[in-house]
Amino acid sequence: MxxxxxxxxxxxxxxxxxxxxxxxxxxxxxxxxxxxxxxxxxxxxxxxxxxxxxxxxxxxxxxxxxxxxxxxxxxxxxxxxxxxxxxxxxxxxxxxxxxxxxxxxxxxxxxxxxxxxxxxxxxxxxxxHRYCARCGAETEPAKAGWVRRCPADGREHYPRVDPAIIVAITDAEDRLLLAHAAHWSPKRFSILAGYVEPGETFEQAVHREVREEAGISLTEVTYAGSQPWPFPASVMVGFTARTTADTLHIDGEEITEARLVSREEIVALVADGELVLAPHGSIARRLIESWFGGPLADRVPDERIDV
The missing domain is CATH 3.90.79 (Nucleoside Triphosphate Pyrophosphohydrolase)
Incomplete structure (x- = not known):
């Protein structure tokens, strides 16, 4: 989609x-x-x-x-x-x-x-980023706002972008894994995501984050698209993946609840107000609806969600 x-x-x-x-x-x-x-x-x-x-x-x-x-x-x-x-x-x-x-x-x-x-x-x-990370002097905008330059040492500082992965995981029955993060409001669910750490590829970050948060292993990790997410400085790199696991082992800290849902179940849960999905226009919503096979109606207006 x-x-x-x-x-x-x-x-x-x-x-x-x-x-x-x-x-x-x-x-x-x-x-x-x-x-x-x-x-x-x-x-x-x-x-x-x-x-x-x-x-x-x-x-x-x-x-x-x-x-x-x-x-x-x-x-x-x-x-x-x-x-x-x-x-x-x-x-x-x-x-x-x-x-x-x-x-x-x-x-x-x-x-x-x-x-x-x-x-x-x-x-x-x-x-x-008003101050130079090297000497502490106050920096000033340059190159029409695309650089901050340190007047003390001449160093140029460029905008940072933090890569993060997000992944739609399905099991052998083609059910989708949805999870609730500890800092979200009740009933708010999305797919798993996390920041890429130094020294790992995007795909390795997918495996690590899912293992840490849900305790399962993955196969068929496939790139699905990306999305700028300037809140404040991320780019979301989207994937799909499969798992053969039939039991989830959530970490209980970052993720407090997770479930595998069928297409019929997700429609019923949203309609009953038991599930609030990621907002329209987000890559999380796009990956969920791509798995679903079309748009999913919301029972209530989208809530803000950080994914």
Missing amino acids: RDPWSRPDPLIVERATELRDSVDLDTATAIIVSEGRLLASAGRLVELPPEEHPAASLRIYLGREVDRDLVAIVPSDPSFAEGYDGIGGERLVGLRDLLQPFTGHGPEGMRDRELGATAVALEAWHAS
Whole structure:
């Protein structure tokens, strides 16, 4: 199943890295990002012409689209959001809240996903990497927001991305393994996931995480797709796998409950409100629905879920 969060295609907006040293960000069309939220209306990003740019604490070059440049602006005025509190349908919205609208807007949603995910990830990186890890001096933005440079030693610091795996596991009866993490609200279930550790491949991370959290071994580990997940800096690398195990041994710490469910059971559990699945637009939801064979209806609106 295809969605705008897991695509093998080239980027829709050309990042034009060769322009990062020379582009005039004051003349670009802007989207607004503030504390991980994006200015949006009716499920689409709001774009501001140069004359409507707010005063900025940070500008990040997002790329070139046909004959115009695009920039993400972090407003310097913390009260900026008050001017867009639902007026004209425009308001600051969390990226997670835009997952489903982005999914439903075809190519426009795919484009907005690229721009929004990039803006949110880079804003978070700048906020958490103000100081040089080597000498402790305060760093400053460079290369149109894609680098932080240390004025003391000249070192350049680049945005980090943390790889994580996520895997849809089925057993000999083609039942899907769903698990509940300790920090989630009750009835919230998804497939297993975890961060890749130094010195291991993605596939080895799949085997290790599943062994640690569910106590089972896997076969047929197969790549299924990837998804940027800027909360704050991850990329989810998706897999499918099989297990011959008939007993789960959950760790009781990270994972407090797990179950193997058939297609009939997952429909009934969701309908009864006993199961809340990952949100639409997430790779977790895509892998679950790929196993299911089509869309799964929700009994209640999607809750936020970190996977």
